[in-house]
Amino acid sequence: MNNSDPVDSIIHEIQELLRNETFQPGMRIPSERVLAERFNTTRGYVRKALQKLEFYGVLEIRPQKGIYISAIRPMALDALITNILNFDAFDLGDLMEARTNLEVFSARLAALRGTEEDHRRIQDAHAAFEKAFEDSRYTLEEDHLFHLAIVKASGNKVLQSLITQITPEIIAVNKHFKEDPDKVLKNSLKEHKRILNAILRGDAAAAATAMEQHMDASRERRLDTSSEGETTP
Amino acid sequence: MNNSDPVDSIIHEIQELLRNETFQPGMRIPSERVLAERFNTTRGYVRKALQKLEFYGVLEIRPQKGIYISAIRPMALDALITNILNFDAFDLGDLMEARTNLEVFSARLAALRGTEEDHRRIQDAHAAFEKAFEDSRYTLEEDHLFHLAIVKASGNKVLQSLITQITPEIIAVNKHFKEDPDKVLKNSLKEHKRILNAILRGDAAAAATAMEQHMDASRERRLDTSSEGETTP
DNA sequence: ATGTAATAACTGGTTAACCAGTTTGGGTTG
DNA sequence: CAACCCAAACTGGTTAACCAGTTATTACAT
Numbered sequence: 001m002n003n004s005d006p007v008d009s010i011i012h013e014i015q016e017l018l019r020n021e022t023f024q025p026g027m028r029i030p031s032e033r034v035l036a037e038r039f040n041t042t043r044g045y046v047r048k049a050l051q052k053l054e055f056y057g058v059l060e061i062r063p064q065k066g067i068y069i070s071a072i073r074p075m076a077l078d079a080l081i082t083n084i085l086n087f088d089a090f091d092l093g094d095l096m097e098a099r100t101n102l103e104v105f106s107a108r109l110a111a112l113r114g115t116e117e118d119h120r121r122i123q124d125a126h127a128a129f130e131k132a133f134e135d136s137r138y139t140l141e142e143d144h145l146f147h148l149a150i151v152k153a154s155g156n157k158v159l160q161s162l163i164t165q166i167t168p169e170i171i172a173v174n175k176h177f178k179e180d181p182d183k184v185l186k187n188s189l190k191e192h193k194r195i196l197n198a199i200l201r202g203d204a205a206a207a208a209t210a211m212e213q214h215m216d217a218s219r220e221r222r223l224d225t226s227s228e229g230e231t232t233p
Numbered sequence: 234m235n236n237s238d239p240v241d242s243i244i245h246e247i248q249e250l251l252r253n254e255t256f257q258p259g260m261r262i263p264s265e266r267v268l269a270e271r272f273n274t275t276r277g278y279v280r281k282a283l284q285k286l287e288f289y290g291v292l293e294i295r296p297q298k299g300i301y302i303s304a305i306r307p308m309a310l311d312a313l314i315t316n317i318l319n320f321d322a323f324d325l326g327d328l329m330e331a332r333t334n335l336e337v338f339s340a341r342l343a344a345l346r347g348t349e350e351d352h353r354r355i356q357d358a359h360a361a362f363e364k365a366f367e368d369s370r371y372t373l374e375e376d377h378l379f380h381l382a383i384v385k386a387s388g389n390k391v392l393q394s395l396i397t398q399i400t401p402e403i404i405a406v407n408k409h410f411k412e413d414p415d416k417v418l419k420n421s422l423k424e425h426k427r428i429l430n431a432i433l434r435g436d437a438a439a440a441a442t443a444m445e446q447h448m449d450a451s452r453e454r455r456l457d458t459s460s461e462g463e464t465t466p
Numbered sequence: 467a468t469g470t471a472a473t474a475a476c477t478g479g480t481t482a483a484c485c486a487g488t489t490t491g492g493g494t495t496g
Numbered sequence: 497c498a499a500c501c502c503a504a505a506c507t508g509g510t511t512a513a514c515c516a517g518t519t520a521t522t523a524c525a526t
Contacts, residue, residue: 031477044510047478057401063478064517070401076377083381083397090391098391101338141309148312158323158331162395164316168290168303264507277480280508297487297507 006041008085010049013039015081018069025077028066029059056084090169096222099166100215102159103147107195107211109154111204118153119200125149126196133185146192150199150211184221191217239274241318243282246272248314251307258307261299262292289317323402329455332399333448335392336380340428340444342387344437351386352433358382359429366418379425383432383444417454424450 014035023029032050036043050067053059058080060068072080110118129142144167151160191214198207247268256262265283269276283300286292291313293301305313343351362375377400384393424447431440 033476033478042511044512050478056398061478064476065519066477072374072377072401076374076381079378079381080397080401083393086390087394090394094389094391097389098395101334101392105334141305141307144305144309145312148309148316156327156330157319158327158399159334160316161320161323162331162398164313165289166391166395168305168313266507275481277482283508294508296509298489299507 006045007049007052010035010039010041010045011053011081011085014049014053015078015085018077018081023069025069025071028068031066052084053081056080058084092170095166095170096215096219099163099170100212100219102163102166103151103215104208104211106147106151106154106156106159106163107199107207108204109156109159110150111199111202111207113155114153114199114202118149122146122149122153122196122199126192129192130189133189139185139188143188150195153199187217187221188214239278240282240285243268243272243274243278244286244314244318247282247286248311248318251302251310251314256302256307258302258304258310261301264299285317286314289313291317325403328399328403329448329452332396332403333445333452335396335399336384336448337441337444339380339384339387339389339392339396340432340440341437342389342392343383344432344435344440346388347386347432347435351382351388355379355382355386355429355432359425362425363422366422372418372421376421383428386432420450420454421447 014029017023017029029035030038032043032046035050036046039046050059050061054061057070057072058077060070062068069077110122114122125142125146125148129139129146132139132142147163147167148160151163154160191210194210195207195214198210247262250256250262262268263271265276265279268283269279272279283292283294287294290303290305291310293303295301302310343355347355358375358379358381362372362379365372365375380396380400381393384396387393424443427443428440428447431443
């Protein structure tokens with residue numbers, strides 16, 4: 001565990017702190033200044049580490065009072081911190097698999113619950129996608145907006161949040177690969193249309209399978225271009 | 234949009250900045266100091282806002298160089314920022330719905346791909362859960378560890394990350410409600426056992442349905458106790 | 467010995483000054 | 497006039513001092 005990031009190494013030290021000294025859930029841990037001195041670092045890094053742990057629900061920071069361990073019991077807490085430390089460096093396959101699951105679920109919910117306005121927004125996004133394709137422009141943006149409109153129509157803000165978190169990661173991993181704008185996007189257009197129609201007529205099962213096939217096809221397309229891209233200088 | 238959080242209001246101002254002035258993707262935006270002066274705030278808050286936007290993939294901060302807009306096109310960027318601003322204040326129903334979807338998927342993958350070691354870990358977690366139940370101890374911790382073991386067995390780190398993010402949120406929303414340790418947990422034990430057996434024999438469909446029923450039952454139990462809890466002074 | 471009030475120590479939050487690189491533009495030199 | 501070089505003006509990163517509010521302690525009056 002030779003982590004170079006000072007923040008992560010502090011998180012690791014806090015993990016060991018919680019292991020060795022018997023801290024009960026809800027208890028207060030030493031202050032930022034004390035931790036900084038004990039870990040032989042500055043307060044700023046300790047602060048960042050604590051805020052990251054608070055973001056993931058390990059700690060609760062109460063202004064002018066102190067830092068408190070959340071109500072989870074020690075063993076689960078330890079596993080949680082280990083997960084946080086392993087967050088970085090996601091595999092593209094894992095990302096796509098998780099995203100597919102979320103997108104399929106979104107499509108199903110959108111078909112079940114989508115309001116008139118939701119339908120209009122999805123149609124608008126699809127029209128923009130279609131127009132971009134006809135202008136033979138780069139359509140990654142419109143593609144995303146179509147999917148965003150669907151997850152918004154699901155009415156589940158948590159889903160929306162999760163997909164919003166995953167998508168940029170996929171872009172970051174995938175940004176090197178240029179997609180073939182001709183045949184590839186023509187298929188995407190057809191697939192989008194199938195999804196759109198299923199949602200509009202409220203057919204949840206059809207929407208789910210259409211989305212799943214779209215994501216699978218998209219994944220295959222990307223993997224193809226990726227292997228092509230590797231051969232280029 | 235009268236957001237009281239200074240960080241979020243700065244993010245909103247950056248959103249408008251990207252709307253009005255024609256910033257191309259990949260372009261550099263003004264420095265922290267300039268933004269602080271323009272938004273009439275201090276550099277620290279601008280810094281936090283920028284780092285939040287970087288975390289979600291909107292910006293890229295390059296030390297000693299500047300702040301750059303990511304390669305997403307303007308319209309998708311705008312939608313992304315809007316999502317970020319709406320992240321807080323999750324509904325418990327949305328949280329449980331999203332978690333159910335992820336857990337069911339995890340169980341299915343665990344049944345398909347789980348290794349011998351994965352199986353052993355899930356069995357251990359289940360044994361600990363069973364023992365805690367026999368000791369009539371509080372078993373929320375062991376419950377979580379069982380679910381964590383399953384998602385770990387799915388082999389998908391992204392899924393693991395997403396569930397790890399959602400679970401504390403649910404605990405935070407739900408921590409007021411005490412569960413009835415007698416009849417409630419006896420049902421949980423049965424349900425866990427069904428999930429475990431399905432995964433061990435590699436039956437993906439059975440694992441998925443068992444997990445779905447467990448999550449539904451768990452949700453009903455919580456809603457019950459929640460409505461009971463509301464009537465108490 | 468006890469209850470209370472004043473105070474000192476400590477909390478996380480915030481700010482401003484400082485740091486080491488990077489870029490840039492003007493002045494100098496061929 | 498062009499090429500180069502060096503210094504000044506930036507960049508984000510980091511640190512330390514300061515702030516307002518909380519808590520524990522201590523001293524004093526009862």
